[in-house]
Amino acid sequence: MRGDIKHPHNPSWPKVRYTNHMKPTKISNIFSQEELDNLLLTTEQSEKTIDDFLGRQRSLFLDSSKYPLDKLESISYQAYGSSLVLNDITYVEYNGKFGTPMLPPHFDGDFSELIINFQLSTNTVWQIGVDLELFTLEDNSAVLFHPNETAHWRPHKTFNDGEYVKMIFFRYTANPPKDYSHMRLSIDDPQFKDINQLRDSFK
């Protein structure tokens, strides 16, 4: 099913397109201060690897027992409209010391039906593009969308020394999971033409 809504930021931009039933949604003030402190501690203590291609370090397969799972389940159910299974928690820090931070338009090409793209902590502003819509997150807020049916990206940005963006991605699958590996498209795929035009217009 396709749906259209008007772009909230600039009416001259094309209308946003969704190929699924889930409209990207922003949620604010998700966790309590105590929960946030625990999340920061857990991510700080986790083992990390560097993705220098994307200018970030990440921790995979974080211990889900450290997270407020009831709250996450309620958020995912309300956003998606039916029960999903929490399948992965990934922590990511974008920072110039890990390479050149960037996120070209892509689909995840995994098994996810929903991602909670949660901003844990940042000292700069780096919007998230979901199809042709831009979201500005504050710490403790998230944008939710279907990462295999809705292309997502970040604008071009040069990180100054010391700037960072720390995110946690909560990924949910159906039961049984659906395989979207065919959605691993190259950045110049025609499906990304409008998005790349928009993204490059901000240079």
Ligand SMILES: [Fe+2]
């Ligand atoms: Fe993604």
